[in-house]
Amino acid sequence: MAAQLGREQQGITLRGSAEIVAEFFSYGINSILYQRGIYPPETFTRVQKYGLTLLVTTDPELKNYLNNVVEQMKEWLYKCTVQRLVVVISSIENNEVLERWQFDIECDKNAKGESAPREKSQKAIQDEIRSVIRQITATVTFLPLLETACAFDLLIYTDKDLVVPEKWEESGPQFIANSEEVRLRSFTTTIHKVNSMVAYKKDSFP
Amino acid sequence: MLEKARQQLQEEILQIQSQLLDEKKKREQHEALVRRLQKRVLLLTKVLQSAWMGKTFTVEIEKELHLSSSCPSMLLWFGSGLAGCDTVVSDAWQGVGYSPVCVYGGHGLPLEMWAVLERDGMRAILESYDSELTPAEHSPQLNRRMREAEEMVQKLHAHNAELEVQMSQVLEEVGSQKQRAEMLEVEMKALKSRECAAEQSTFITKEEVDTLRLKIEELEAERGKLEEQNRSLEMKLEKLTMQGDYDPSKTKVLHFSMNPASLAKQQRKEEQQQLQEECERLRELVRVLEAGGSIHGNLEGVGSFQSPQEVAELKKQVESAELKNQRLKEIFQTKIQEFRKVCYTLTGYQIDITTENQYRLTSIYAEHQGDCLLFKCNGDSAPANVTRLYSG
Numbered sequence: 001m002a003a004q005l006g007r008e009q010q011g012i013t014l015r016g017s018a019e020i021v022a023e024f025f026s027y028g029i030n031s032i033l034y035q036r037g038i039y040p041p042e043t044f045t046r047v048q049k050y051g052l053t054l055l056v057t058t059d060p061e062l063k064n065y066l067n068n069v070v071e072q073m074k075e076w077l078y079k080c081t082v083q084r085l086v087v088v089i090s091s092i093e094n095n096e097v098l099e100r101w102q103f104d105i106e107c108d109k110n111a112k113g114e115s116a117p118r119e120k121s122q123k124a125i126q127d128e129i130r131s132v133i134r135q136i137t138a139t140v141t142f143l144p145l146l147e148t149a150c151a152f153d154l155l156i157y158t159d160k161d162l163v164v165p166e167k168w169e170e171s172g173p174q175f176i177a178n179s180e181e182v183r184l185r186s187f188t189t190t191i192h193k194v195n196s197m198v199a200y201k202k203d204s205f206p
Numbered sequence: 207m208l209e210k211a212r213q214q215l216q217e218e219i220l221q222i223q224s225q226l227l228d229e230k231k232k233r234e235q236h237e238a239l240v241r242r243l244q245k246r247v248l249l250l251t252k253v254l255q256s257a258w259m260g261k262t263f264t265v266e267i268e269k270e271l272h273l274s275s276s277c278p279s280m281l282l283w284f285g286s287g288l289a290g291c292d293t294v295v296s297d298a299w300q301g302v303g304y305s306p307v308c309v310y311g312g313h314g315l316p317l318e319m320w321a322v323l324e325r326d327g328m329r330a331i332l333e334s335y336d337s338e339l340t341p342a343e344h345s346p347q348l349n350r351r352m353r354e355a356e357e358m359v360q361k362l363h364a365h366n367a368e369l370e371v372q373m374s375q376v377l378e379e380v381g382s383q384k385q386r387a388e389m390l391e392v393e394m395k396a397l398k399s400r401e402c403a404a405e406q407s408t409f410i411t412k413e414e415v416d417t418l419r420l421k422i423e424e425l426e427a428e429r430g431k432l433e434e435q436n437r438s439l440e441m442k443l444e445k446l447t448m449q450g451d452y453d454p455s456k457t458k459v460l461h462f463s464m465n466p467a468s469l470a471k472q473q474r475k476e477e478q479q480q481l482q483e484e485c486e487r488l489r490e491l492v493r494v495l496e497a498g499g500s501i502h503g504n505l506e507g508v509g510s511f512q513s514p515q516e517v518a519e520l521k522k523q524v525e526s527a528e529l530k531n532q533r534l535k536e537i538f539q540t541k542i543q544e545f546r547k548v549c550y551t552l553t554g555y556q557i558d559i560t561t562e563n564q565y566r567l568t569s570i571y572a573e574h575q576g577d578c579l580l581f582k583c584n585g586d587s588a589p590a591n592v593t594r595l596y597s598g
Contacts, residue, residue: 062466065462065464065465065466068462069462072462083452083457084450084452084457086450088467090467092467092470092471092474095471100449100450102448102450104447151466151467151469151470151471152465152466152467153461153465153466153467153468154461154462154465155459155460155461156459156460156461157452157457157458157459157460158457158458158459158460159456159457159458160454160455160456160457160458162458162460164460167462167463167464168460168461168462168463169460169461169463170458170459170460171459171460171461172459173450173451173452173459174450175449175450175451176449179449181445181448181449183448197448199448199449199450
């Protein structure tokens with residue numbers, strides 16, 4: 001993916017934009033899983049990305065799952081049929097949803113018919129993505145501690161008319177019963193704009 | 207403005223009234239004049255009639271002129287009446303000390319003057335007639351005079367008609383002016399009433415303005431309320447969006463079926479089931495123990511409650527153990543055979559176990575093949591105590 005990014009220095013195409021956003025999701029989800037301790041820290045390894053040191057999982061099952069989802073996301077991003085990606089963190093014990101990391105995607109559907117790439121440098125986009133990921137890292141300071149064992153799920157909000165692919169199924173939105181929301185930074189490739197936010201269960205003992 | 211208009215109108219009316227008065231006066235004057243003239247004409251006709259009847263009189267114009275030199279107006283009258291006597295008149299004028307230029311401007315003189323002149327002239331004529339009513343043969347002269355008088359009368363009639371026409375014109379004008387005044391008055395009234403109405407209407411609009419103002423205030427308040435509502439709804443919407451809400455008519459939520467959360471859930475379920483089963487088993491054991499029953503058998507029985515996983519594992523263990531055993535057996539077998547063979551060839555003796563506690567020793571060098579020594583162990587299993595048995 002990195003190689004592809006390097007190649008497309010001259011402008012942003014729809015395909016390139018989908019790649020960039022999907023890659024961001026991959027790293028973003030990995031960061032969240034590491035930061036929130038959903039998987040043991042020793043199963044993560046360090047990589048350099050966006051001028052940051054990020055942690056990505058080495059767990060083969062998790063890797064496989066993430067790749068599956070990210071590849072599917074890439075296709076949907078390219079078709080502009082995806083509206084939102086949500087990382088839902090829930091307690092394994094009682095299935096209660098504790099955190100929702102929401103990434104709203106605004107697709108410029110006009111880009112579908114365009115042949116000329118948009119004017120925005122890779123560096124500018126990467127800088128924006130870097131600040132989003134930095135913010136994700138920084139949220140640890142105010143998010144409540146996850147005291148129980150947790151698992152995560154990835155929800156994808158798509159257009160209603162989308163055909164559900166094999167191995168995928170419809171799901172509920174998995175709301176948090178009593179939540180606090182914080183809006184994070186956003187970034188745009190000029191074709192896809194990603195608005196990030198996190199909602200978490202209000203601490204019952206303030 | 208209306209006041210001004212009214213004032214103007216009143217002024218106009220006054221003017222018109224004064225004009226009317228003037229005209230009336232004039233008319234009266236004219237009428238008087240006409241009456242006088244008629245009288246005179248009557249007189250003249252009388253005179254003429256009398257003259258016609260044979261009374262002649264000689265009147266020298268010069269004489270007459272001299273007679274009436276005290277009265278220039280008569281001269282004037284004569285002057286204007288008698289064409290062809292210019293020189294005489296002018297001479298006579300000069301004699302009296304008047305400029306003859308004025309003589310011909312008679313028609314331009316004001317009516318009053320005319321009247322006076324005429325009257326005086328007439329009187330003079332009549333006087334002259336009266337004084338010289340001596341019949342004489344002056345009929346041509348009289349005829350001329352008569353004609354002149356008739357002409358005069360006609361002229362006067364014409365003048366009178368003219369005046370009447372003027373009068374009627376003036377009257378008409380007055381009438382129209384009156385009409386106009388009436389109209390203007392009516393208009394003024396209308397304007398006044400309209401003004402009143404306008405005042406009333408402004409009053410009405412004032413009320414209306416008040417109600418409208420109230421309405422505006424109301425609407426403003428409502429707008430403020432709605433804005434507030436809109437703001438709060440937008441905030442709610444934003445909050446709901448941030449909480450992950452969506453429009454189900456446009457959006458659906460998908461997830462990968464084999465996602466970590468559901469896998470974890472499934473695993474947890476299985477674990478729970480296992481634990482439940484184990485718990486059940488242990489409860490059974492406790493019950494049996496408490497009842498003091500045969501623990502062993504029951505334990506074995508309990509043992510059979512072991513989870514299939516455990517069983518499988520144990521089976522696996524058993525299998526591997528058996529395999530190991532088999533291998534060991536084979537190895538031992540071969541090693542034993544090897545060792546016996548070596549012993550026989552190296553020592554020339556072979557030891558076989560026939561039955562329990564009985565060993566047979568055969569030598570490779572025996573004379574007969576069946577020759578052998580049989581040893582038997584006695585209890586202590588010391589070979590020295592072996593009983594020698596010889597076989598033949």
